[in-house]
Structures are given as structure tokens and as C-alpha cells.
Amino acid sequence: MTQNAEKGLLHTGPSRKDSAASGKSAVTVPQEEPSFDPGDIVELWADARALYLAGVYPKYASPAWLDLHPDDPRRLAGALDAAENWRKYGDEEALMQWFLDVNATREPLWSRRTLAELDALAKHRRPHEVVATPGWPPVKVPGTETWRHNIDGRQVDLDHNIPRPAHYQEAA
Template sequence: MSNFPKYGTAAWTVMQPEDPRRLAAVLDAAEKWRLYGDEEELFRWFREATAPHPPLWIGHSRAELDALAEPKPPHQLQATAGWPPIAVPGQPGRYLSCETWKEAA
């Protein structure tokens, strides 16, 4: 625990400007801002992230859940310019890059 009041509180505002605890509170607040951003926004996010959430299946019918559980058909790999090559599944050592995609097309 710190031995200085939190920056911006009533206790901090009544401190004399030359009090080193006043500077310590400012530096502490600046470091927290650098690390975490807005403290109140951080606390809001943390409360929302740790709040109990209903299970994912609530609000879905059995048919919807069964449809979501069905295996999806395979899709065609497509390389994108600026991204690293894609390893081709089932073909060790073969990679698909944007340049080879253009050649194959």
C-alpha cells in the first residue's frame, strides 16, 4: 500500500505543491495510465469480464445446437498478399503462397 493519497482526491488537492507525496501520486497515476489506460474503463471491463454469463446453449433450440455441431465442409485455401505461406493440410512440406496461388489460377 502506498503512503500517499490517490491522485486527484480531496486529500491530494490539499497537499502542498512541494510535498514529495504529491509528486509520487502523480507519477503513480501516470504509470498506471501507461500500463492500463483509463482506470475506470479498466474496472468496467474487468467487472463485465468476470460477471457470470449464462451458458452458451441458453436461448437455442436442440435443432439449432445440433446444426451448429455438424461438421463443416472443407473450404478452398486461399493465400493473401502480405501474409506468410499456408501449410497445405495432408501434404507435408507443401505451402501455398500468394505467388503460387496466382500461378495456379
């Protein structure tokens, strides 16, 4: 037995309240079976598709669309159009923001950098000076075979970190 069963809170159906019209509990109120033929759905879909392709339907959620009967194929065609637009473009706010971004005013060409300014920026600059830091290992100077050390606050280039050729090491 569950905790609810022990407390007397068994729930046997959708609602234990009495129906206002008949006084019977909601579980025993007879429900009407939907009456439709599967062929009706196929016919509705085919008609809606034809109207969608022909473009003969009101815009989804417009007053004309709301006035249509739920079984009207033009209503389904309007919903198909809205679903297809959602698939392609997303929600309407994001689409409007995209249109605003695409059509936004750009910086005028005359206020941008000139070709001479761009050429000056592209010129080759001298590389920065390599500085060894106190307390850190020596730094290899690019393009040379020397190593820069910081000895007593002075930048000193020494070559003792250069790998020696093999014949010097064999002789030692």
C-alpha cells in the same frame, strides 16, 4: 515591412496593455526569477520515488492530495502512481468497461448446443450440383474430367474440353 507594420499594428512583446498596479506596460513589469536549486528537484524526486515505492501517499486528486503543498514529495508520489496506472491500464472508464466485460454473465452451458447436435452439423454433406449458367463459359465438374454446358436451357456434360494426350495431337 509586413502588412501589420504598414497598418501600425506592430507587436513588440507579450502584451501592450498597461499593468493595473503600476501603470507600466506589461513588457516593462519586472518578473520574479524562480528561486530553486537544482539539488532541490533531485531531492524532491528521490523522496517522491521512495514514498511511491513504500506506498505512503494519498490517491491522486483526492482531497488529501489536494491539501498537500506543491513541494511535498507525497504529492509527486501520488502523481507518479496515477501516471503509472494510466500507462498500464489506460483511462478509468476503459478499465471499468473491461472489468464489466470480463465479469459479464455468460450464456449457461445447458442452453448451448449438445454434442449430438455438433456431431450432426459436422457430418459430411453431398456437394451441391454444378449448374452451368446461360451465356457463360462451361463449368468444370469437380472430381470428373467433364465440362458442364448450358445448351438451350439444358445441362449437358461434354468431354470435348478435356485436354487430349500429346500423342493424339501429334497424329492430327
